[in-house]
Amino acid sequence: IYTTGCSAGGLQSGCMAQLRSSYIAASAPNSGGVVFNQKWQDGGKPAIFTMHGGPDDWVIVTFSETSATLDMSAKQHGSFVVNCNHNGGHCAAPDALKASAWTFMKDHPYGAESPWKAAIPAGVPNYCKIF
Numbered sequence: 001i002y003t004t005g006c007s008a009g010g011l012q013s014g015c016m017a018q019l020r021s022s023y024i025a026a027s028a029p030n031s032g033g034v035v036f037n038q039k040w041q042d043g044g045k046p047a048i049f050t051m052h053g054g055p056d057d058w059v060i061v062t063f064s065e066t067s068a069t070l071d072m073s074a075k076q077h078g079s080f081v082v083n084c085n086h087n088g089g090h091c092a093a094p095d096a097l098k099a100s101a102w103t104f105m106k107d108h109p110y111g112a113e114s115p116w117k118a119a120i121p122a123g124v125p126n127y128c129k130i131f
Helices: 008-019 063-077 095-107
Strands: 002-006 026-030 047-052 081-085 128-130
Touching: 002 008, 002 095, 008 026, 008 063, 026 095, 047 063, 047 095, 063 081, 081 095
Parallel strands: 002 026, 026 047, 047 081
Antiparallel strands: 081 128
């Protein structure tokens, strides 16, 4: 099972990764993440691909911060994490980044080691970094 979404949907995507980690293979929140850490469900370590629009990406919360909160928690949980700051504002991920999120999810089946561990593949925007 994979999850993605933007804004409130991106926050839901981040929460699902934590609260249903034994079901979720990968999560790719766009202007999402988590507002505060949740207890990870026993089991899996979903791969995480956060996308946010930098300091102008906020609606009630600052999504660069909610992305970082999820990234840090996921890393500590043992998940593979990539963070992408496109600096384009709220829910404005460019098409190339959306395509990269889709590739990320396909490349990260449930329970598998990340093929991106050594390096992010060609074609993924250079503002995406292994966290």
